[in-house]
Amino acid sequence: MIRDRLYVHGGGRRGADAWPHVLDPHARFVSFAAGASIVDQGDALARELTPGTLVFAHSIGAVPVALAARRSSVAGLVLIEPALYDLARGHEAIERHIGIVTEARARASAGDIRGFWAILRPLMFGGPFDDARWHEEQPLAARWASTNLPWGHGVRDRMLDGVPALVVTGGWNEEYEVIADRLAARGARRAVLAGAEHRPQDLPGFTGLVAEFEASLAVS
Incomplete structure (x- = not known):
């Protein structure tokens, strides 16, 4: 029976605020320090993981989790829309996204934040740049x-080989x-839970998926 659940936030809300539907009073919530690098996050997580930990990771939070999991033994992983871009380099959709973000970041590095936002906003938030806003x-x-960017950190699919994993996506991207x-091709369980786009963990069906996954861990 899983008794230790660790929740790792994505790029927006941090800590328990990122998981408003988690009711487990014993759950542990990670809140990375502002400005912490992916490497620092991975190091911090590695100190938190035990063989009995079930780790939940959303979006870019899956990157330091993957780096930490290769050094630690955990009960399993629940990866929600994991931004593990390094696993799918070469795919057209992945390379398009990385190319657009790279172009936008180049504008920002040159001091053109407005130009950066004009490129990034449509990609990440939908809708064109609006000068009035x-x-x-x-x-x-x-x-x-x-x-932090979610690629370029040396994450490889073999790092998670042998670690029971459930991967949940929203079917929108x-x-x-x-x-x-x-990840499914390497043995992870795969589920699509449509209706909340990038946050399928907010849907009622998510709890059932996790319960089924935890039951499988108990059997194995």
Whole structure:
């Protein structure tokens, strides 16, 4: 029976705020320090993991989890829309995303945050750049211009071989579906839970998927 559940947030809300539907009073919630690198996050996680830990990771949170899991023994992983882009390099959708973000980051590095946002906003948030909203969105643009990128960290699919894993996607974005398919090809359980886009963990059906997965861990 799983008694230790560790929840790792993605790129937005941190700590328990990122998991508003988790009711387990014994759950542990990670809250990475602002500005912490992926390597630092992975090191911090490695100190938190035990053979009895079931790790939940959302989006870019799956990257330090993958780095930590290769050094630690855990009960299993629940990866929700994992941003493990390094696992699917070469796929058209993955390379398109990386290319657009790289172009946008180059603008930011040159001091052109407005130009950065004009490229990144349609990709990440939908809708074109709106000059009338620039003053309101400028702080968000500045944060995204310096946030960690989920690729280039040496994550390889073999790192998770032998670790029981459930991968849940929202069925709305080709990039996450491709990544999930690569993990499924290495033995992960695969589920699509449509209706909440990037946050399928907020849907009622998510609890049942996790319960089934945990039951499989008890059997094995």
